[in-house]
Amino acid sequence: MSNSTAAAILTTPDLDEALRVVRGLLGVADLDCAEVDFEAEIQSRQGLAEVSRVLPGLNWWAREESDPRSAKAGDDPAECLPVRVHDWCHALQLAEPFVRALGPRDAAAVRWDLNGWPAVPEAGLEDISQKYAYLTLSVNSRDLYQCELAPDHTVYVHVRGEHDLDRVHWLAAQVGGRFEGRTELAPL
Structure with missing residues (x-):
């Protein structure tokens, strides 16, 4: 197991702006064999219905650890709200529909597992392999794990440490963002 450093390069109340920055970063990254993972806390029946349309067979469980209800047990998630979602290894094209399906009180982290960040010789940057090349969009949260709920969204780039x-600054500049000085350790 290894860790990456997740560096915030944009925090905004505008979800479209956050998604624009994500699309720009995906245009820079090596996407060969890339996939996307979803973690969320769904609060409402409407949010649950919308997310379930995007991800049929949703992997969920009751938010309270003492509550054993889950998708694996065959329970109805609508009877267990709020529910936690951990659904991994999906095609990249599901990311934006998932984000748009979330309700205004649903917090989520969408993580793109990339094949790598490119070398930038003029900036003195070597390429980075998939081990440290990730991108996360925190929706309605200011952290990677939905602990600090907020009315805005944060885009993080992950690097070695x-x-x-310097790579964080370079990546942020490619999409009109800037390194905000906030980092989080991201166990992978």
Whole structure:
């Protein structure tokens, strides 16, 4: 197991702006064999219905650890709200529909597992393999794990560690963002 450093390059109340930045970063990344993972806390029946349309067979369980109800047990998630979602290894094209399906009180982290970040010789940056090449959009939350709920959305780029912040600055500049100085350790 290894860790990456997730660096915030944009926090905005405008979901369209956050998605524009994500699309720009995906245009820079090596997407060969890339996939997307979803983590969320769904609060409402409407949000649950919309997310379930995007991800049929949704992998969920009751939010309270003492509550054993889950998708695996065959329970009805609408009877268990709020529910936690951990649904991994999906095609990239499901990311934006998933984000748009979320309700205004549903917090989520969408993580793109990339094949790599490119080398940028003029900036002195070597390529980074998939081990440290991730991109996360936190929706209605200011952190990677939906602990700090907020009315805005944060885009994070993941790199090897604090010593690789030049790459963060370079990636942010490619999409009109800037490194906000906030980082989180991201166990992978």
